[in-house]
Amino acid sequence: MKSAPFEHYEPTTTNEATSLLESLDDPTILAGGQSLVPMLRFRLANPDVVVDINGIDSLDYLREEDGYLKLGALARHADVEDSDLIDERYGSFADTAPLVADPQIRNRGTVAGSVAQADPKGDWGSVLLAHEGEIVAEGPDGERVIPADEFFLLPYDTTLGEDELITEVRIPTPEPREGSAYHKLKRKTGDYAMAGVGARLVLDDDGRIETAGIGMTAVDITNAQATDAEQHLEGERPSADLFETAGELAAEASNPESDEHGGADYKERMVDVLAQRALGDAAERAGAVRRKVTQ
Amino acid sequence: MTDETEITLTVNGTEHTVEVEPRRLLVHAIREDLDLTGTHIGCDTGNCGACTVLKDGEPIKSCLMFATQADGAEILTVEGMEDLPAADDDLHPLQEGFREEHGLQCGYCTPGMLMAGKALLDENPEPEEDEIREAISGNLCRCTGYQNIVRSIEYAADELDARAATDGGAVAAADGERSADAGGEADTFCGLEDCCGGPDASGGDHAGDQFEREYLGGEET
Ligand SMILES: Cc1cc2nc3c(=O)[nH]c(=O)nc-3n(C[C@H](O)[C@H](O)[C@H](O)COP(=O)(O)OP(=O)(O)OC[C@H]3O[C@@H](n4cnc5c(N)ncnc54)[C@H](O)[C@@H]3O)c2cc1C
Ligand code: FES
Ligand code: FES
Numbered sequence: 057m058k059s060a061p062f063e064h065y066e067p068t069t070t071n072e073a074t075s076l077l078e079s080l081d082d083p084t085i086l087a088g089g090q091s092l093v094p095m096l097r098f099r100l101a102n103p104d105v106v107v108d109i110n111g112i113d114s115l116d117y118l119r120e121e122d123g124y125l126k127l128g129a130l131a132r133h134a135d136v137e138d139s140d141l142i143d144e145r146y147g148s149f150a151d152t153a154p155l156v157a158d159p160q161i162r163n164r165g166t167v168a169g170s171v172a173q174a175d176p177k178g179d180w181g182s183v184l185l186a187h188e189g190e191i192v193a194e195g196p197d198g199e200r201v202i203p204a205d206e207f208f209l210l211p212y213d214t215t216l217g218e219d220e221l222i223t224e225v226r227i228p229t230p231e232p233r234e235g236s237a238y239h240k241l242k243r244k245t246g247d248y249a250m251a252g253v254g255a256r257l258v259l260d261d262d263g264r265i266e267t268a269g270i271g272m273t274a275v276d277i278t279n280a281q282a283t284d285a286e287q288h289l290e291g292e293r294p295s296a297d298l299f300e301t302a303g304e305l306a307a308e309a310s311n312p313e314s315d316e317h318g319g320a321d322y323k324e325r326m327v328d329v330l331a332q333r334a335l336g337d338a339a340e341r342a343g344a345v346r347r348k349v350t351q
Numbered sequence: 352m353t354d355e356t357e358i359t360l361t362v363n364g365t366e367h368t369v370e371v372e373p374r375r376l377l378v379h380a381i382r383e384d385l386d387l388t389g390t391h392i393g394c395d396t397g398n399c400g401a402c403t404v405l406k407d408g409e410p411i412k413s414c415l416m417f418a419t420q421a422d423g424a425e426i427l428t429v430e431g432m433e434d435l436p437a438a439d440d441d442l443h444p445l446q447e448g449f450r451e452e453h454g455l456q457c458g459y460c461t462p463g464m465l466m467a468g469k470a471l472l473d474e475n476p477e478p479e480e481d482e483i484r485e486a487i488s489g490n491l492c493r494c495t496g497y498q499n500i501v502r503s504i505e506y507a508a509d510e511l512d513a514r515a516a517t518d519g520g521a522v523a524a525a526d527g528e529r530s531a532d533a534g535g536e537a538d539t540f541c542g543l544e545d546c547c548g549g550p551d552a553s554g555g556d557h558a559g560d561q562f563e564r565e566y567l568g569g570e571e572t
Contacts, residue, residue, distance in 0.1 A: 057395065064356075064373030064419060086417075093415045094397050096374070106373065110420060134409075158489025159467070160403055160412045245488040 059096035063105045070194055070223060073109055077219045078196045080105045085221060087129060087169035090161045115223060118142075124190075124226040125149075129169075133162035145229075147341045148183050148236035148254050148334075155179060155238070158246040168222045171207070174214045174278065177248040180225075181208060181279030182271030183238055186254035187227035195220035208278035231266075233259040235341025239330040240273065243317055249274040250317045251326040253282075253306065255334035257294070259342050265289045270302070270334075275310035275327055282306035285331065294339040302335060303328040358422035362387065363431030371418045378402045380418035381428060389429040389462050393491070400490030403463035404428050410470035412489070429462035432469070437511060444510040445469060445503070454503030456494035463490045468504040476515075477508060 065080075067073040077083050084103035086092055087110070095101040109115065109129060116130035118139055125146060127136070136142050137153035156162055156170070156179050170180045171191060183189070184204040191202045195217055207214050216222065230236075240252035252273030260266040268289035270282040285305035292298050312323035355370040362385060369384045381390050381404065392414060393401035402414040405427040432443040441447075445468050448454060455461045464487055471478055471486035478486070483504050484497070492500060 058376075058379075059374045061372065061374055064417075066419075089417070089420070090397060090415055093376075093417070094395065097376075097395055108417075108420065154485075158400070159470070159486060160400060160410045160489045161397065161415070163409045163411050164415065245485065 057097050057099065059093075060099060060102045062096075062103055065105065065107045066111045067107065067109065068111045068113070070112060070114060070221065073107060073112060073221050074194050074196070074219075076107050077221060080107070082218070083107050085109055085172070087172075088132060088161075088165035090157070090165035091169065091173045091175070109221070120229055123229055125229055126224050126226045127167050128224055129166060129222050131167050133157070133165050133167065133170075134159070136167060137162060146227075146236065147337065148186060148238045148256065151238040151337075152179050152183050152240075152254070155240045155242075168225050171225055172214065172216065172222055174208050174210075174212050175248075176211050176276060176278050177274040178279065179238070179240065179249060179252055179254075179273055182252055182273040183236075183254040184225060184227065185271030185279055185281045186236065186238075186256045186269035188267075188269060189225060189227040191216070191222055192224040192226065193217075193220040194223045199223075205281055211277055231258045233261075233342050235338040235343070236269075237334045237337030237341065239334045239337075241326050241330060251275050251310075251312065251323050251330060253327060253330040253334045255331065255338040257289070257335065257338040257342050257344075259294070259339075259344065263344065264291060264293055268302075270306055270331060272306065272310055272327060272331075275312040275323055277311070280310065282309045282331070284309055289335075294335075294342075294344045296336075299332045299335040299339075303332040306331040356419060358419055360385070360418070360421055360424065360426055362426045363428060363434060369418070373417060373419055375418045376414055377404075377406075377416045377418045377421050377426075378413035380421075381413060381426070384418075387428050387430050391459055391462055393459060393463075398491065399460070400463040400467065400487075401460055403466040403490060405466055405470060408470075408473065410467050410489075427466070427469070429465055432465060437514070443469075443507075444514075445472070445507040447510065448503035448506035449500075452499050452502040452506050454495065454500045460490055460492040460494075464492065464500055468507065471504065472508055472511060476511060478504070480505070 065076050067076055083105040086106050086108040115128040117128040118131045118135050119126055133153050133156045136149055142149045167180050170178045189204040191207050193200045193216055196219055236256040238254040240249045242249055254271040256269040257265055258267040268286040270285050272280045285302040288305055289302050307324040307328040310324055310327045312320045314320045355372055357368060357370050360367050367385055369380055371380055378392055382388050390404055391401035393399035397412055397415045402412050403410050404413045406424050432446055435443055437443055445465050467487045467490050480501060483501050
């Protein structure tokens with residue numbers, strides 16, 4: 057089906073975009089279009105006005121700055137996938153990018169658009185939650201920084217205002233002993249997650265877990281944080297036993313629904329397993345070293 | 352502004368000016384305005400990849416993009432394959448591969464598969480099988496079971512490679528393999544009993560960092 061007719065604007069600066077969003081009636085932002093275009097075609101979205109932000113070159117970046125890894129609103133999944141900086145320093149981002157959709161969609165879809173879409177099956181929201189990430193939005197009252205854990209409300213619903221533009225998503229740059237990872241279970245390559253878990257661990261000088269972050273995909277009404285599991289990890293030394301309990305706590309915190317891909321029980325069990333794997337990778341990448349079990 | 356706007360598309364090397372409504376999809380502009388019906392539409396959801404074209408060298412799904420967003424872009428569709436230098440005024444080695452290896456049955460997915468294959472070989476002229484499968488993971492085929500599509504793309508890679516060897520690289524595809532490996536994990540062991548040590552564990556007490564992962568076998572993805 058064709059989408060309903062709409063008016064179409066192509067701002068080239070953030071200022072131009074925000075004043076359009078403020079002055080127009082019920083505008084919809086178009087970024088990569090990989091979620092919005094199908095919604096328009098099914099007429100699940102019927103905006104009168106579409107503001108295409110792809111011409112705002114200043115939003116096309118992925119860089120470290122002021123203690124953050126910053127992704128401008130036009131950073132595409134493929135930009136993350138192809139980045140050496142990401143490969144070297146951000147395990148969870150390097151894990152996630154190639155697992156999002158397929159190559160064609162990764163060439164167009166943006167990380168910020170994916171976060172704005174707030175699909176509970178979207179992968180990036182979980183990664184942001186695990187990293188204590190932030191969403192930077194520009195609106196009529198200027199800039200607003202929204203912590204990821206205050207962003208997601210319901211499926212496809214966030215605390216972002218209708219006249220606000222996400223200009224950037226960001227996470228703190230890694231601590232000296234930090235590691236992160238993302239594990240995703242899907243039916244076939246290119247599919248949305250049946251379940252996914254992102255984990256971030258920061259170790260102190262003594263090798264204990266100083267900070268733990270766990271974000272979960274597709275197992276609740278939004279991307280969700282496994283707070284109990286995080287608290288259980290903090291102050292402890294990484295170990296298989298510890299991660300086993302954390303996995304169980306994450307599974308308990310999850311709230312999956314049965315569907316054609318699997319029952320709720322099965323998905324909870326998968327959260328447990330994926331959390332253990334993500335924590336294991338995160339710990340290893342943080343410099344914790346795997347011990348050979350000989351005895 | 353729901354009125355038509357004029358855009359310029361360079362498709363298979365030829366510049367076209369077309370008037371399109373903002374809601375016009377790139378795939379409709381290609382098929383209906385330019386009458387290039389080799390690019391197919393197989394779904395409404397962005398899943399099937401039959402509409403794959405190269406936009407400025409990158410594979411995209413032309414049903415997930417408005418025509419206005421391709422204003423000024425260079426588009427390659429399946430109709431342009433025979434005019435590429437590697438085709439040598441005949442079929443492109445990819446097309447030849449699909450013929451030789453029976454890479455199609457009904458043919459509906461083939462234009463998209465060819466474009467996805469082209470994008471892969473441009474970037475990675477000697478792909479492994481899993482890299483080919485990854486490259487066509489956004490393209491569905493309900494007939495072949497994919498085996499012969501993979502073989503077809505392998506055929507093209509070999510053919511291009513053989514020609515590059517005889518031509519001194521004239522038709523060799525561009526280089527630039529994507530690194531598929533994420534993260535830098537290594538199993539490092541210090542050799543000391545009850546201490547992790549390890550090459551990258553310089554200084555500090557790492558005894559507390561020990562943990563085993565043997566209970567977690569296999570990869571889920
Ligand atoms: C077949 C298929 C498979 C997919 N598989 C996956 C998957 O496995 N994992 C996954 O995470 N995603 C998947 N996706 C979704 C994909 O990641 C999209 O790219 C993403 O959800 C939306 O990003 P976009 O840039 O395309 O945004 P758009 O589609 O342009 O926009 C999506 C929504 O966000 C809003 N928006 C976009 N940018 C901004 C901004 N800067 N500020 C404010 N609002 C904004 C739009 O108004 C719209 O409501 C898949 C999509 C398809 C079609
Ligand atoms: S027609 Fe474009 S993906 Fe199916
Ligand atoms: S050959 Fe029929 S869909 Fe692929």
